[in-house]
Amino acid sequence: xxxxxxxxxxxxxxxxxxxxxxxxxxxxxxxxxxxxxxxxxxxxxxxxxxxxxxxxxxxxxxxxxxxxxxxxxxxxxxxxxxxxxxxxxxxxxxxxxxxxxxxxxxxxxxxxxxxxxxxxxxxxxxxxxxxxxxxxxxxxxxxxxxxxxxxxxxxxxxxxxxxxxxxxxxxxxxxxxxxxxxxxxxxxxxxxxxxxxxxxxxxxxxxxxxxxxxxxxxxxxxxxxxxxxxxxxxxxxxxxxxxxxxxxxxxxxxxxxxxxxxxxxxxxxxxxxxxxxxxxxxxxxxxxxxxxxxxxxxxxxxxxxxxxxxxxxxxxxxxxxxxxxxxxxxxxxxxxxxxxxxxxxxx
Numbered sequence: 001x002x003x004x005x006x007x008x009x010x011x012x013x014x015x016x017x018x019x020x021x022x023x024x025x026x027x028x029x030x031x032x033x034x035x036x037x038x039x040x041x042x043x044x045x046x047x048x049x050x051x052x053x054x055x056x057x058x059x060x061x062x063x064x065x066x067x068x069x070x071x072x073x074x075x076x077x078x079x080x081x082x083x084x085x086x087x088x089x090x091x092x093x094x095x096x097x098x099x100x101x102x103x104x105x106x107x108x109x110x111x112x113x114x115x116x117x118x119x120x121x122x123x124x125x126x127x128x129x130x131x132x133x134x135x136x137x138x139x140x141x142x143x144x145x146x147x148x149x150x151x152x153x154x155x156x157x158x159x160x161x162x163x164x165x166x167x168x169x170x171x172x173x174x175x176x177x178x179x180x181x182x183x184x185x186x187x188x189x190x191x192x193x194x195x196x197x198x199x200x201x202x203x204x205x206x207x208x209x210x211x212x213x214x215x216x217x218x219x220x221x222x223x224x225x226x227x228x229x230x231x232x233x234x235x236x237x238x239x240x241x242x243x244x245x246x247x248x249x250x251x252x253x254x255x256x257x258x259x260x261x262x263x264x265x266x267x268x269x270x271x272x273x274x275x276x277x278x279x280x281x282x283x284x285x286x287x288x289x290x291x292x293x294x295x296x297x298x299x300x301x302x303x304x305x306x307x308x309x310x311x312x313x314x315x316x317x318x319x320x321x322x323x324x325x326x327x328x329x330x331x332x333x334x335x336x337x338x339x340x341x342x343x344x345x346x347x
Contacts, residue, residue, distance in 0.1 A: 005084055016037065041242045050218055053221055054233070055220075060224060108192075109194060122160060126144075144181070153173055187219050188219075241287065297314060313329070
């Protein structure tokens, strides 16, 4: 098995003070220049093997989607490296990136916003096929488009409809078919089922898994629903405030989470089990602002086990068990976070 994607020390920031006048502030009797920067993604590293599903999970606003958009170069990274099949695409020009981008496709959270409302579904699918010359004629492109529609659960007669004539679940099926139209190797699925009914979610997830096996795809899957990532993932990364705090194979992470935030995230999942409800771990305080990141461990001001060194030194991801990486000063030590923080896995 070879590596299809490698992300190294990725940083993404957004400057909120583009105008000089916005930066000038009057404080304590004098003028000063301040810069408001959102630290959206902070030193994120992970890799994805061919045929693997790697999921990023975390609460809203933790930087999952920004990471995904930066990896696929919809947003330019501030620093770090992005390697696709061994090629560094971090700062590659758009013209040079185009043939590689065909191999990297994205399924968006809101399928309606990602589909051209003025185009019929057949045109939406055939346009990229013809652009990349993946069919010898328009008729062959249309035949391929019809096959993809049927493969995701839609019929040929529906190909002449517009996106507004479909339900949310049907539009997401169209989004999946469009991603497959250019024969990619790697797909980023950015919360593709979060806006759908539970019954439809299961159908879409099953389609994604079937397509993965049929076309030999690799996925970067973005989600905040733990039951979804448990169903589809091979490995997971848990994000908090733009940083991966824990990374491990699915079985290890669900059976033995080691970071206090991961434990709290699991215990916050809905459950009707009274024993698990009594073990739930409630986090104190509010999520810090990504503009003014805390010193040391980003989680220390909400962590029930925080020690003085947690506020001073940023913990690095380290392997405390085979393939299990944790960014916590206490993980792996006697009386560690894994043993001290109570909280059941509610899935």
